Amino acid sequence: MTTQPPQITSPAELIQLGKTAFCTAKVLLGALELRVFAVLDELPLTGPQLEERLGLHPRASRDFFDTLVALGLLVRAEGRYSNAPAAKEHLVPGKAAYVGGFLERSDRVLYPAWGDLTGALRTGKPRVTNAFREMLDDPDRRISYLAMMDALSTMLAPLIAQAFDWDTVKSYADIGGARGNLAGRVAQAHPHLSVHVFDLPPMEQPFHEHAERLGVAERATFHAGDFFADPLPEADVLTIGHVLHNWAPAERRTLIKKAYQAVNPGGALIIYDRMLADEPVDAENLVISLDMLLTTDGGSEYLAGECRDWLEEAGFTVEPARPLGEHDTLIVARKGG
Numbered sequence: 355m356t357t358q359p360p361q362i363t364s365p366a367e368l369i370q371l372g373k374t375a376f377c378t379a380k381v382l383l384g385a386l387e388l389r390v391f392a393v394l395d396e397l398p399l400t401g402p403q404l405e406e407r408l409g410l411h412p413r414a415s416r417d418f419f420d421t422l423v424a425l426g427l428l429v430r431a432e433g434r435y436s437n438a439p440a441a442k443e444h445l446v447p448g449k450a451a452y453v454g455g456f457l458e459r460s461d462r463v464l465y466p467a468w469g470d471l472t473g474a475l476r477t478g479k480p481r482v483t484n485a486f487r488e489m490l491d492d493p494d495r496r497i498s499y500l501a502m503m504d505a506l507s508t509m510l511a512p513l514i515a516q517a518f519d520w521d522t523v524k525s526y527a528d529i530g531g532a533r534g535n536l537a538g539r540v541a542q543a544h545p546h547l548s549v550h551v552f553d554l555p556p557m558e559q560p561f562h563e564h565a566e567r568l569g570v571a572e573r574a575t576f577h578a579g580d581f582f583a584d585p586l587p588e589a590d591v592l593t594i595g596h597v598l599h600n601w602a603p604a605e606r607r608t609l610i611k612k613a614y615q616a617v618n619p620g621g622a623l624i625i626y627d628r629m630l631a632d633e634p635v636d637a638e639n640l641v642i643s644l645d646m647l648l649t650t651d652g653g654s655e656y657l658a659g660e661c662r663d664w665l666e667e668a669g670f671t672v673e674p675a676r677p678l679g680e681h682d683t684l685i686v687a688r689k690g691g
C-alpha cells in the first residue's frame with residue numbers, strides 16, 4: 355500500500371491526471387462494448403477486417419486499435435491485431451478469469467455518474483437512481499452484477515480462508531453474500547464447514563447454481579431475506595464483506611448489532627471492506643468512497659477505527675485491523691463464550 359501521496363512536479367503530470375486517465379479508461383470500456391476482445395479471440399485480424407467485423411467508420415479505427423496496442427491490451431504483428439495475454443485471459447467473455455462484468459458496470463453506471471461528481475458533492479445525493487432491487491429482478495443485469503462481485507470475492511476468498519483459524523468452526527454465514535462465491539470458496543478450502551448465505555430473494559436461484567458449480571451444494575444453505583427486517587442466520591462465524599460501505603453509519607451499526615445476536619457464543623464476526631487509512635494516502639480507496647457517494651444514498655468507505663467503535667458498542671472484543679489483499683482491510687471481532 356502507498357504510504358505517501360505522489361509528488362506532482364510538472365504540468366504534464368497534471369494534464370495526465372486531468373484528462374488522459376479518463377480517455378484511456380473509455381478506450382478500454384469502449385473496446386469491451388464493441389466486443390473487440392471477443393472477436394479477436396476467434397482469430398487475429400487485419401485493421402480493415404477488424405473494422406468491418408465491428409462495424410466501425412474508417413476515420414479513426416486504426417488509431418483506436420493502435421491505442422489498445424499502446425495500452426498493452428492488443429498486439430499488432432505482421433499487420434494483424436490479436437489479444438495481448440492479459441486481455442486474452444481477463445477480457446474475453448466466458449473465460450473463467452473474465453473481469454469484464456466489473457468493467458461493463460463501470461462503463462454503464464459509473465462513467466456517467468462520475469460525469470456529475472460536482473453535482474453529487476454539492477447535494478450529497480447519488481447520481482444514479484437507486485434501482486438496485488429492479489436490477490436484481492432482471493436476469494441479465496443480475497448476472498453481470500454477480501460476475502462483478504465474483505471477480506472481487508474470488509481474489510479475496512483464498513486470503514480469507516487462511517486469515518482465520520477455521521478448524522474449530524462448524525458453521526459459517528456470509529451476510530450479504532450474493533450468490534455465495536466467497537462462502538463456497540471458503541467451504542472448498544475447509545471441507546468440514548457447513549456454510550450459509552443470507553441475501554435478497556433474487557439471489558437464491560443463482561446461489562444454488564453456483565454452489566453446484568463450486569461442488570459445495572450439500573454443505574451450503576441459502577437464507578432469503580432483508581438484513582434490516584429479518585433475523586440473520588445463527589452461526590459460529592459471520593462475515594460481512596463489501597456491504598457496510600453501501601450504507602450510512604446508523605445502518606452499519608444496526609447490522610453489526612444484529613450480527614452480534616446471530617454469532618454463537620465464543621464465535622466471531624469478520625468484517626472486510628476497502629477501509630480508509632488515517633492519513634489520506636490511498637487514492638484508490640478514496641475514489642471508491644466517492645463511488646459510494648455517486649451510487650448509494652448514504653454509503654462511503656470508513657476508517658478501521660470507526661468500525662472498531664461500532665463493533666465494541668455492539669459487545670464484541672475487537673482484534674487489530676489487518677490488510678487483506680491489496681486494498682481491503684479485515685477486522686475480526688470476537689463474541690464472549
Ligand SMILES: C[S@@+](CC[C@H](N)C(=O)[O-])C[C@H]1O[C@@H](n2cnc3c(N)ncnc32)[C@H](O)[C@@H]1O
Pocket residue numbers: 503504506507529530531532533536552553554557579580581582594595596597600
Ligand atoms: C456489494 S455486494 C457484496 C457481495 C459480497 N459480500 C461480496 O463481497 O462479493 C452487497 C450485497 O448485499 C446484498 N444486499 C443489499 N441489500 C440487502 C438487504 N437489504 N438484505 C440482504 N442483502 C442485501 C446485495 O444483494 C449484495 O449481494
